[in-house]
Amino acid sequence: MSGNNEVRARKAIQNISPYTPGKPIWELQSELGISRIIKLASNENPLGPSPKALEAIMCSLPDIHRYPDSSTTNLRQAIAEKLDMKPQQLIISNGGDELITLVSEAFLEPGDEIIVPAPSFSEYEFGALLMGANVVNVPLGESYTFDIDAIVNAVTERTKLLCICSSNNPTGTYLSQSVLHHLLDVLPKHILVLFDAAYSQYATAADYTNGLEFVRAGYPIVVLQTFSKIYGLAGLRVGYGAAPESIIQQILKVKEPFNVNALAQAAASAALHDTGTYACLYK
Ligand SMILES: Cc1ncc(COP(=O)(O)O)c(C=O)c1O
Numbered sequence: 506m507s508g509n510n511e512v513r514a515r516k517a518i519q520n521i522s523p524y525t526p527g528k529p530i531w532e533l534q535s536e537l538g539i540s541r542i543i544k545l546a547s548n549e550n551p552l553g554p555s556p557k558a559l560e561a562i563m564c565s566l567p568d569i570h571r572y573p574d575s576s577t578t579n580l581r582q583a584i585a586e587k588l589d590m591k592p593q594q595l596i597i598s599n600g601g602d603e604l605i606t607l608v609s610e611a612f613l614e615p616g617d618e619i620i621v622p623a624p625s626f627s628e629y630e631f632g633a634l635l636m637g638a639n640v641v642n643v644p645l646g647e648s649y650t651f652d653i654d655a656i657v658n659a660v661t662e663r664t665k666l667l668c669i670c671s672s673n674n675p676t677g678t679y680l681s682q683s684v685l686h687h688l689l690d691v692l693p694k695h696i697l698v699l700f701d702a703a704y705s706q707y708a709t710a711a712d713y714t715n716g717l718e719f720v721r722a723g724y725p726i727v728v729l730q731t732f733s734k735i736y737g738l739a740g741l742r743v744g745y746g747a748a749p750e751s752i753i754q755q756i757l758k759v760k761e762p763f764n765v766n767a768l769a770q771a772a773a774s775a776a777l778h779d780t781g782t783y784a785c786l787y788k
Contacts, residue, residue, distance in 0.1 A: 517637035550737035561775035573767035601731040601744035629668035649676035682714035741769040
């Protein structure tokens with residue numbers, strides 16, 4: 506017997522459609538019968554993973570009968586040293602996507618509001634809908650720049666989260682250091698800024714900020730970083746959040762114990778220190 510039940514899913518998820526990812530290369534290959542495909546949709550690293558990450562994975566393989574380190578101690582330590590932060594200011598996640606979900610789970614109540622400059626990355630909306638919160642979209646201004654006045658005007662007593670993607674997916678526009686500073690100063694202190702810096706390593710503008718200086722200064726901000734883009738590890742699913750310790754402690758409460766697998770932890774630690782340049786696969 507199938508399709509005959511009265512099981513009801515949560516009301517909140519009735520507004521959610523399953524995520525549709527960019528079409529994988531193998532699917533297009535089999536559909537069109539062509540072999541050489543350059544995929545741009547998911548901003549993966551076309552150079553492939555770091556050889557040091559591959560080596561670290563090989564070294565970790567014999568231990569995969571063990572659960573991974575649930576505290577991701579070595580990786581957090583490595584990132585903390587690189588960023589001049591404390592490991593307690595970091596949480597490692599199953600990709601940046603999971604960080605967005607964890608932040609939503611930790612801070613959003615039904616009826617709360619999140620502000621999202623639009624268009625932007627779709628996962629902020631997913632996190633809000635999952636928790637029964639409402640999304641307030643603030644259209645980007647001229648030339649797709651952030652409309653700071655409109656963002657500030659959109660704040661209400663129910664606003665819990667402001668999601669800023671800088672550089673923004675899909676427009677590539679960014680928020681300058683001074684404008685982010687201004688925004689953090691004028692926002693009411695109960696609002697957490699989720700600052701998505703997934704593409705920070707590609708930004709070259711002198712006034713660009715990856716937001717970490719504001720974490721160090723203690724502002725209510727969570728900076729999202731990922732190993733999926735410049736570090737070439739999208740298939741392993743590993744990213745992290747950097748935030749003041751008190752905010753990390755709240756997010757840790759909703760994290761699953763073994764959210765980041767052992768191979769991902771080892772590869773990310775190795776990739777972090779690999780500053781070598783590699784030949785492009787598509788030459
Ligand atoms: C802006 C932005 N943030 C976060 C992510 C999440 O990346 P991941 O979950 O692979 O770490 C992506 C991936 O496309 C992205 O474009």
